[in-house]
Amino acid sequence: MAAPIDFYFDFSSPYGYIGSELVDALAARTGRGVTWRPVLLGPIFKHVGTGVLVDIPLKGDYSKRDFARMARYHKIAFTLPVKFPVGTQAATRAFYVLADSDPALAQRFAKSVFRAYYTEGIDISDPATVVGLAAQAGANGEQVAAAIADPAVKERVKSEVDAAIAKGVFGSPLFIVDGEMFWGVDRMPQLEEWIRTGGW
């Protein structure tokens, strides 16, 4: 079976959210699986030397308009939260612990985190909120709470982020399939075409 698509994103990334709402259908159309790989844009942007998009003069204002326009274009519910961006350590730690035992549950959880933040404005940086979303997705809340506070899980996330940087990951969403990298929701049509055709 052909290799899955690696899907890198940060839970606080608007385009990452939009990508998360589109990637399953793309995977179904192309017959590929998807490996969800949440990362932390903080250390990645530090490595790359870029700042937070919405804080950049001119580009920041455009981006806020583009987030919403892109979401509407794809008929995806979206409201930029008042508190934006937020830290996503708790959600990311919870994700990897869940993914180790049940990737499908972890993906349900990931979608619920994105939707809570981008459709209801819920503060997903709050560990208790993350635990609640994990429990709703079917996880054991107490185990997730313990994992979020576990230094070993913190290290696990650091390793995942370091590994992503080593692969060249610099943004969200970013997809890698068959060794080829595609950055951005706007490159998803090319990602799909690449899988269909084997590249150009």
Place this chain on the structure above:
Amino acid sequence: MAAPIDFYFDFSSPYGYIGSELVDALAARTGRGVTWRPVLLGPIFKHVGTGVLVDIPLKGDYSKRDFARMARYHKIAFTLPVKFPVGTQAATRAFYVLADSDPALAQRFAKSVFRAYYTEGIDISDPATVVGLAAQAGANGEQVAAAIADPAVKERVKSEVDAAIAKGVFGSPLFIVDGEMFWGVDRMPQLEEWIRTGGW
């Protein structure tokens, strides 16, 4: 008649080049004119606080791959010049002087500048090269040479760049139509859909 599309670009921008090869067909399909508005990304990036794309860690390497992949995707000839990026003051000054008297000639000239740089690797920062391309497009070479060296034309370009920044222009290509801004070759499908539908 509906307002034309403002097309902002820098002659040294790979995506600007690709946009320049696609914009006429988009305009024809949507029944709009196009006002070509070359700018200088140097002062714009200084204002915005961003650096040269290809120099950014990780993102730079990806971008170089993406330039070429995007060009092939659209079946546009493209080779990243060895000398990249280059200053585009001479070409931009020549453009505006030509556009004042003959916009069609100025557009032919602009396309020839982009193609010289991105398909033949010709150094378009050289004023003599710019004069030669203008002459080939049908302009009076001596007048263009004088214009490139004219402090008033330098000021004219500065005014155009300042006006672009005042409108929020922060990258290349960037399109404004009916007050709505679209940045990037990858937003051209949305630009077209926006014109067709009146927005969403």
